[in-house]
Amino acid sequence: KQEYNLSLSIEEIMRGINQTIEHFYIHEVLPKPGVADFLKRMHKDGISMCIATASDRYQIEAALSRCGMEHYFEAIFTCSEVGYGKDEPVIFQKAMEHFGADRSSAIVFEDAIHAIQTAKADGFAVVAVFDSSEKRQAEIRNLADCYITDFEHTEEFWHLISV
Numbered sequence: 001k002q003e004y005n006l007s008l009s010i011e012e013i014m015r016g017i018n019q020t021i022e023h024f025y026i027h028e029v030l031p032k033p034g035v036a037d038f039l040k041r042m043h044k045d046g047i048s049m050c051i052a053t054a055s056d057r058y059q060i061e062a063a064l065s066r067c068g069m070e071h072y073f074e075a076i077f078t079c080s081e082v083g084y085g086k087d088e089p090v091i092f093q094k095a096m097e098h099f100g101a102d103r104s105s106a107i108v109f110e111d112a113i114h115a116i117q118t119a120k121a122d123g124f125a126v127v128a129v130f131d132s133s134e135k136r137q138a139e140i141r142n143l144a145d146c147y148i149t150d151f152e153h154t155e156e157f158w159h160l161i162s163v
Contacts, residue, residue, distance in 0.1 A: 001013060021055070021059065022056075022059055025055065025059035025060065025062055025063045026059065026062040026063070026066070027066075029063045029067075030067065031067055031069065032129075032150060032151055033150055033151060033152055034150055034151030034152035034153075034154070035069075035151045036067075036069065037151070037152075038151040038154055039069060039072045040072075042072070043072050048074055048099050049072055049073050049074065050073055050074050050075040050076065050077065050095050050098060050099070051073050051075070051076045051077065052077045052086075052091040052092055052094075052095045052108075053076065053077070053078055053079070054078070054079045054085060054086060055078065056078065056080065057076055057078050057081065060076055060078075061076065074098070074099070075095070075098050077091050077094050077095050077098075078091075079091055082094050086110075086112065086114060086115035086118055087114055087115075087118055088118065089118050089119065089121070089122035089124075092106075092108055092118070092119050092122065092124055093122070096124075103122075103123045103124055103125070106124060106125070107124070107125045107126070107127055107145075107160075107161070108124045108125070108126045108127070109126075109127045109129055110126055110127075110128060110129065111128065111129045111130070111131035111134055112131075112134055113134060113136045113139060113140050113143075116128055116140055116143050116144060117143065120143055120144075125145045125146075125160070126143070126144045126145055126146075127144065127145065127146045127147075127148060127157055127160070128140045128141065128143070128144035128146070128147045128148070129148055129151075130147070130148065130149045130150065145160060146160045
């Protein structure tokens with residue numbers, strides 16, 4: 001409101017932001033290139049997957065359904081439902097517990113530095129995924145156990161899990 005000198009109320013600004021995000025997830029968002037084949041291989045190899053997201057469940061479910069990818073994921077965990085953002089490891093812990101796993105068999109895929117820092121600090125292995133909106137790529141690359149620029153080049157990940 002202050003940065004852009006907007007006359008709208010904070011509630012109106014938030015409503016507009018939320019409507020834009022909702023429209024994007026429900027009608028526009030597409031998977032990153034290579035994701036469909038990557039998920040197919042993970043599924044074929046018997047690797048269980050879930051989503052841990054800061055987005056609202058209905059938005060993620062709509063995007064997955066529209067893109068035909070919902071069947072790859074066993075569960076969805078949202079920050080609002082677990083009661084913590086990704087600056088706390090709770091969402092990653094809940095996802096791990098859902099599978100009856102421990103940190104030695106759980107891998108977090110993440111593109112935001114704060115979430116990567118959180119997962120690493122709690123002992124998770126992290127595959128960092130490049131996203132142009134995250135400017136601190138060098139830091140991310142240094143923090144992560146594995147770094148992939150896109151889902152068409154995932155050799156480093158497959159090597160990580162085969163070791």
